[in-house]
Amino acid sequence: MEVQLDFVSAETLARKGSAEKISFILDKIKRNIIVVLEEALEPREEAELIEATMREIDAEEFHGIEFYRIDSRARGLREKIAEYISGRRHGLTIVGPTRLIEAIKREPDYISMLMKVDIPLEEKKRGRKKRKGGK
């Protein structure tokens, strides 16, 4: 099974309003693409994303999303001013369809994403051999 991850730059996102951003994300998610945004979504945008997701859910094709915001927002006044002027909200947001993402979990030193990818048995065996130093 192929998995597609699209990385979207902060510059691209800065050109979009909130509503446009949400529909841009959901359009990709519904095509089974995992999206990594080069910005931290605002809480209100997250609520809009959940609301829009609920409207799109249908029994057969689309059951919802998993997402996680990794926030590295500016804390000092100088950084806050720079962030305000640039309009860039530092951090990352990962969004994907529940069909592909089992869970995104915060660990003490990293964020862990558990994916549902069906790898054929033969490929799994080859992977194991490689890790052990075999051919």
Added chain:
Amino acid sequence: MLGELKKSLQKLLRIFKRKKQIQLGFYGPVNAGKTTLANRISLDWLGKEVGTVSEVPHETRAVQKIENIVVTTNNGELRMNIVDMPGIATQVDYKSFKAFGMSEEEAKARAREATKGVIEAIKWLDNVDAVLVVLDSTQDPYTQVNVTIIGNLEARGIPMIIVANKIDLPEAQPESIASAFPQHVVVPISAATGENIEKLYEAIQKHLT
């Protein structure tokens, strides 16, 4: 920066606009015990339960309002309307309901109602004066749903208390909720047994009115 200025102004406005009766919303993820808590408060002060509680996710699929509750604490009287919200979720798969013995049609209908409930709960964010964020203290608090709920309340300047529920269960870790959200008041309770409920009433009176 503008957001923080707006939040400070909202806080200041709330001080001047203190209401005699607050509209208290119950928010949280699915199956955290919001309706159990609403029932506990309603039973304590109105003598009746208001909502159905079960292990099936999305049991509460529409907003339930309990009006004119008057709570008496050591510090006086507390008047409130409770608005028990459907649990917030990012996914609803009808197949998960079939595991509880529902037919395909029943499960699909429940899933449709559940999605509408989540939308309704989000829309209500603009109509509550204060919020109890009810979290299950047997679960990892660092979930995106929890962060989104709390982030939205902060962004709107809505005062909140985090309720670390289900402390009657042996695996409960209310301290992990307190360390996940150190900037907020956290009250550990058991809505099922009523443990610490008096502390919650006092905290509501102190921090939300």
